[in-house]
Amino acid sequence: MKVERNRVAAPLRLQHAAGYFSSLDDLVAQLLPLVSRALERGEPVALAVRPGTERALYTALGRRGGLIALTEPYPFSRGSGQTTAVRLARELRELTRSSAHATLISEHDSRYDGVDGRYWTEFDAAANIALGDLPVSLLCFYPELPLHLEILEGARRNHPLLLADGEFRPNPAHRTPQDVLAETPAPAPALLGAPAVQLTYTAWQLRDVRAAVTNLMTDSAFGSTRIEDVVLAINEVATNAVEHGTREAQLSLWLSTDGLVCEVHDGGRLADPLPGLRAPRPTDPRGRGMWIARQLCDLLHVWQDHTGTHVRLHAAS
Structure with a gap:
């Protein structure tokens, strides 16, 4: 895409x-x-x-x-x-x-x-x-x-x-x-069941994040091009979590007939409660990750609570 x-x-x-x-x-x-x-x-x-x-x-x-x-x-x-x-x-x-x-x-x-x-x-x-x-x-x-x-x-x-x-x-x-x-903070979405994949990662383990998403989506209803888009979107969100949040973050994945759901959790706080809504300008050196992820996914929802910042992505199959 x-x-x-x-x-x-x-x-x-x-x-x-x-x-x-x-x-x-x-x-x-x-x-x-x-x-x-x-x-x-x-x-x-x-x-x-x-x-x-x-x-x-x-x-x-x-x-x-x-x-x-x-x-x-x-x-x-x-x-x-x-x-x-x-x-x-x-x-x-x-x-x-x-x-x-x-x-x-x-x-x-x-x-x-x-x-x-x-x-x-x-x-x-x-x-x-x-x-x-x-x-x-x-x-x-x-x-x-x-x-x-x-x-x-x-x-x-x-x-x-x-x-x-x-x-x-x-x-x-x-x-x-x-x-x-x-x-009036953005509300948390409905809770999901136990994830199919869950891992804790650091900035040095983003390759493991991409591999986990690719492996779960392979042999699913997603085509290769769509898998590349979703992996890119999740990589952008996962990178933000360990660059701007805390040293470690957690990734959870669910796969169903409705598509793939991913949640990324870190212990940091966001100054901008709704990141990625405004398109980046050519002069902006950073800040494109959440915008790209929002364009590539069918849902990207950000919320915060006392434990930190949370992002849920949903890519329909």
């Missing part, structure tokens, strides 16, 4: 706004003028909304063309807001290659809430980083009630803009992604 390793530095172009609705009719009434104006300007409009909202919007528009439905996240990545933000950035980057601007409509979906609603806080914070250099208006709509308090608080802190009466207004409660996630 060809990975974009560098990009010319671009200023912040993302418009990220939160809106609130009391009913489906209220949501469609707010969406209709926004979508209509964008379509009249010839801009692509992408949707990440519930099926009922999509149908109602098409009915209100009186036509079937002009709107783009974005792909659903893989089931195993639904719990990772940072992975969803990376996927959106990838799709929107393609949309804006041939357009000066694009609009994305996102609607809260309770399937992703988890036990405490932190998915949405993580997603909005990650979107501010991953989509920051794109000429995109990201409009996130949340129902007024009922919602977990964490979701409402996350929306209040993560959005630089608020949508009110059809106008964008500065949000005085907005805070940086780093500040938001310092108070």
